[in-house]
Amino acid sequence: MLDRARPLHVAAVGIAVAIAYALLCSALKVDDVDRYWHELGANSFFWDLGHLWMQPLAMLLYRASGGVLGVNHTLEAINVISVAIGCAVFFATLREAGHAVLKSVAAVAFVAVSFNLITLGPTAHIKLMVFPALALALHHAMRWERAEAAGESGQRDMIASAAWSAVGVNLLVSVLPQALLLALFMLIRGARRQGLVKAIRHLLPYALTLAVVGFALLLAAYGMARQTGTTQAQDLLGFTLGGLKEKQALQNWLVSWKEMPLRFAFSLINNFAFLPSLGTLGRAWMWGWLPDVQAVLPSLLGQALLAALIGGLLLAIAVVGARQALRNREPGLLSPWAFVLGAAAFSYYYNLNDPEHWFQFTLPVTLLALQLRQRWLDVLLLGVALPVLLVVNLAGYGIPKARFALAERQQALQAALGPQGLYIGFAAYPGEPDSSLFDTPGVERFNIDIVQMNETKADVGALLARLDERVAAAFARGGRVLVFRALDDEDWRGPVMQVALAGLPRAKLREHLAARYAISGPVDAGGFPAYELRPRAADAYKAP
Structure with missing residues (x-):
C-alpha cells in the first residue's frame, strides 16, 4: 500500500x-x-x-x-x-x-x-x-x-x-x-x-x-x-x-x-x-x-x-x-x-x-x-x-x-562606451552576471566567439583582420574601443577556453593588439573591468 x-x-x-x-x-x-x-x-x-x-x-x-x-x-x-x-x-x-x-x-x-x-x-x-x-x-x-x-x-x-x-x-x-x-x-x-x-x-x-x-x-x-x-x-x-x-x-x-x-x-x-x-x-x-x-x-x-x-x-x-x-x-x-x-x-x-x-x-x-x-x-x-x-x-x-542593478549598470556601460563606441568581447554567457548580457542600443559589438564560430572558423588571420577593420572604423568616427574579458589574465570562464582551443589564445590576441594599438587599463565600464584601445602615433605604423 x-x-x-x-x-x-x-x-x-x-x-x-x-x-x-x-x-x-x-x-x-x-x-x-x-x-x-x-x-x-x-x-x-x-x-x-x-x-x-x-x-x-x-x-x-x-x-x-x-x-x-x-x-x-x-x-x-x-x-x-x-x-x-x-x-x-x-x-x-x-x-x-x-x-x-x-x-x-x-x-x-x-x-x-x-x-x-x-x-x-x-x-x-x-x-x-x-x-x-x-x-x-x-x-x-x-x-x-x-x-x-x-x-x-x-x-x-x-x-x-x-x-x-x-x-x-x-x-x-x-x-x-x-x-x-x-x-x-x-x-x-x-x-x-x-x-x-x-x-x-x-x-x-x-x-x-x-x-x-x-x-x-x-x-x-x-x-x-x-x-x-x-x-x-x-x-x-x-x-x-x-x-x-x-x-x-x-x-x-x-x-x-x-x-x-x-x-x-x-x-x-x-x-x-x-x-x-x-x-x-x-x-x-x-x-x-x-x-x-x-x-x-x-x-x-x-x-x-x-x-x-x-x-x-x-x-x-x-x-x-x-x-x-x-x-x-x-x-x-x-x-x-x-x-x-x-x-x-x-x-x-x-x-x-x-x-x-x-x-x-x-x-x-x-x-x-x-x-x-x-x-x-x-x-x-x-x-x-x-x-x-x-x-x-x-x-x-x-x-x-537577484539584486543585480541591471538598469544602472547598463546606463554606466552605455556612458563608458559612448554613442560611437565599439564593444569587443564575447556573446556566450559565462555563468555569472556579465556585460555580454547588457542591452546597449546603438553600441556596435564585435563578439569574438560568434565571428570565430560562424564566420571565419579556423582562419585566425581573417578574424583578426575583421577585428582591425571594426576598430579602425570606430576610431574614424571618434568612438571609444573597449575590450571586455578577452585580455583579462584572471578570467578564463567560457568561452575564453573554447576560443583559445580554436586557434586564438589570449596571448596571441594580446600580441596582435599590442603591435597595433596602445592598450591601457583595466578601466571601469559599467562595473566591469575593460581594456581600452587607442590609436598609436602615426610613426608607430611605419615599417621598420
Whole structure:
C-alpha cells in the first residue's frame, strides 16, 4: 500500500518553492532569454527540435493569459511555476517511497538549491518547462516498479510514465535516453522473471504510448509549422532531420575525446555546486596559460574543496547504488538509475557544460541517494552538502544575481562606451552576471566567439583582420574601443577556453593588439573591468 502524500503538504511545498524562486528572479536575460523575449513579443517563434513545443506552448500560455504580466514576467512565471510543480511532484514521490515528511522537505530543498536549477529557474529561460513532465515520468516509473515488485499490475503507471516522457521529449529532446533506458531496465528485469517473450509483450503498452504520444506531438508541430509558414521543410522527414542536424551542430566541436571524462565529471559536480572558475582556471594552469596562479589560488582552493565534497557525495551514491542495484535489493532503484544513466548518455556525448543539459540529473540523483537508505549517506547529503550549497549557491550566485542593478549598470556601460563606441568581447554567457548580457542600443559589438564560430572558423588571420577593420572604423568616427574579458589574465570562464582551443589564445590576441594599438587599463565600464584601445602615433605604423 502506497503512503500517499497529503495534498496540503504537496501544495505547501510547491508554493514555498514558487515564492523562493520568485524572490530570486533577476532582470538579467541569460543565455537565450533575449531571443525568447523578442520572438514572443513579435508573436513568432523558432521551431527547434531540441525543444520542439517549448516556445509554441509558451506563446499559447502568453495568449491565454491575455499578456497581463507582459512578455518577460510571463516567461518568468512559466519557469518558476514549472520548478514549483516539479518539486511538489518530487515531494509526493518521496513520501510514497516511504520517506519522512521532514526528510522529503530537505531533499526538495537540496533539489531546489542545486546550481543549475537556480541558474535557469528564476529567469525567463523557459527550458525548465520540461521539469514537471520529467518529475511526473519519474514519479510514475517509481510506482510502476514498486507495483510489479509487489506482484501487482502497474500498467496504468507504466503508461503514465511513458506519456509524460513523450511530453518531456517534445519539450527537451535530451530526456529521451532516460525513457529508453527505463524501458530497457524493466525489460531485463521482466525477462529474468518470466522470460523474454512475456517481458516484451508486457512492455508493449509502454513502447506504444511513448511512440504514439511522441509522434503525435511531432506531427502536430509540423502541421502548425506548415500552416503558419514557419518552416521551410518540404515534408515531415525534412522537418525532423533538419532539426536534428541543427542540434548536432551545437555539439562541442572543440574538445578532444580524451577530455570528455573530466569534463563530464566536472559538469556533473557543477550541476549541484557553484564553481565559477575552477574548471577553466584549472585547465589554464595545467596548460601553462595562467600567468600568475598565486592571484587566484585562494579561489581555486575553496572551489576545489567544494568540488571534492560534492564529487565525493556523487561517487558514494554511484558506488553504493550500483552495488545495491546489482544485488536486487528493494524496489525503487531501477527507475532513478535509468534516469541518471539516461541523462549521462546524452550529456557525455553532447559534451557541453550548459545548465539545460545537466539539470536532468538533479531529481534522479537525489532520489537514488535516499532510496539507498543509508543513514551516513543521508547525513552527508542533507546534513552536510545541503547547508553548504544553501550558503554557496545562494550567497555566491542566487542572491547577488537577484539584486543585480541591471538598469544602472547598463546606463554606466552605455556612458563608458559612448554613442560611437565599439564593444569587443564575447556573446556566450559565462555563468555569472556579465556585460555580454547588457542591452546597449546603438553600441556596435564585435563578439569574438560568434565571428570565430560562424564566420571565419579556423582562419585566425581573417578574424583578426575583421577585428582591425571594426576598430579602425570606430576610431574614424571618434568612438571609444573597449575590450571586455578577452585580455583579462584572471578570467578564463567560457568561452575564453573554447576560443583559445580554436586557434586564438589570449596571448596571441594580446600580441596582435599590442603591435597595433596602445592598450591601457583595466578601466571601469559599467562595473566591469575593460581594456581600452587607442590609436598609436602615426610613426608607430611605419615599417621598420
